[in-house]
Structure formats: C-alpha cells, structure tokens
Amino acid sequence: xxxxxxxxxxxxxxxxxxxxxxxxxxxxxxxxxxxxxxxxxxxxxxxxxxxxxxxxxxxxxxxxxxxxxxxxxxxxxxxxxxxxxxxxxxxxxxxxxxxxxxxxxxxxxxxxxxxxxxxxxxxxxxxxxxxxxxxxxxxxxxxxxxxxxxxxxxxxxxxxx
Numbered sequence: 001x002x003x004x005x006x007x008x009x010x011x012x013x014x015x016x017x018x019x020x021x022x023x024x025x026x027x028x029x030x031x032x033x034x035x036x037x038x039x040x041x042x043x044x045x046x047x048x049x050x051x052x053x054x055x056x057x058x059x060x061x062x063x064x065x066x067x068x069x070x071x072x073x074x075x076x077x078x079x080x081x082x083x084x085x086x087x088x089x090x091x092x093x094x095x096x097x098x099x100x101x102x103x104x105x106x107x108x109x110x111x112x113x114x115x116x117x118x119x120x121x122x123x124x125x126x127x128x129x130x131x132x133x134x135x136x137x138x139x140x141x142x143x144x145x146x147x148x149x150x151x152x153x154x155x156x157x158x159x160x161x
C-alpha cells in the first residue's frame with residue numbers, strides 16, 4: 001500500500017483554474033484522512049513564481065481556502081512524477097497526452113470534468129480570466145463537483161499500490 005498519492009492539475013496560465021483545484025483537493029484529502037501531494041502547473045505561464053490571479057485568491061479566501069500560490073510552467077517530465085495528471089479542459093488533456101512519453105503515462109491524464117459522476121463524458125472548466133467574480137465562483141463550484149470522483153480515484157490508487 002502506497003503512503004501518498006501524487007496529483008497534478010494543469011491549466012493554461014496556472015493562475016486560476018488549476019490553483020483553485022489544487023487548494024480544494026488539498027482540503028478534501030485532509031478531510032478524508034488521505035496522504036497526498038497536490039501541485040499545479042500551466043501550459044503557457046507568463047512568468048514563473050507569480051501569485052495567483054487576485055480574483056482566484058478572493059474566491060478561495062471567501063470559501064475558507066488558503067490562497068498562496070506561485071505559478072509554475074508545465075514540463076513534460078512532470079507527467080512521470082505524478083500518479084494522476086488532471087487537465088482543466090479538453091485542450092489541456094490533448095496537449096498533455098501528446099506530451100506523454102508512452103501510452104501508460106498518457107493514461108494517467110484525465111479531464112477534471114470526467115470525475116463528475118453526474119455528467120456523462122465530463123465537461124471543461126471555462127477559463128474565468130476575462131470574467132468577474134461570478135465566473136470564479138463557477139470554477140470553484142465545478143471543481144467541487146468533481147472532487148468526490150477524484151477522492152475515490154486517490155483512495156483506489158492508494159489501496160492498490
């Protein structure tokens with residue numbers, strides 16, 4: 001049995017969606033008593049080490065999550081360093097699977113919306129970067145709706161390793 005499960009969330013700039021998802025999963029893992037490493041990265045980070053978008057920080061704080069973050073550029077070797085790599089939209093998943101060195105690694109890549117058992121086939125998390133507070137609230141709601149499925153996947157991964 002493995003002692004911790006490693007999850008990487010990937011979006012475009014690593015300032016909004018993947019940041020929110022990572023903070024939510026960290027709390028969910030802690031609440032479930034599961035050991036995990038959670039990280040996030042972006043496919044097109046403007047400058048590494050920057051803070052999250054202030055609107056993403058605001059929505060996290062309003063809902064009791066920490067909001068600290070430093071942007072990080074996705075690098076293909078990250079695919080082999082995590083048990084599960086979650087793209088926030090279909091384009092992210094496509095890029096990540098094509099960057100994978102082999103089919104087994106590509107199979108670790110999933111769309112966040114595919115973890116929502118109420119949705120058939122999954123959904124994309126829309127990029128809120130040009131929107132207002134309601135768009136960030138929607139991102140948070142979508143992320144939360146997928147978390148039971150992500151937690152179940154982590155539990156299964158911990159049990160079978």
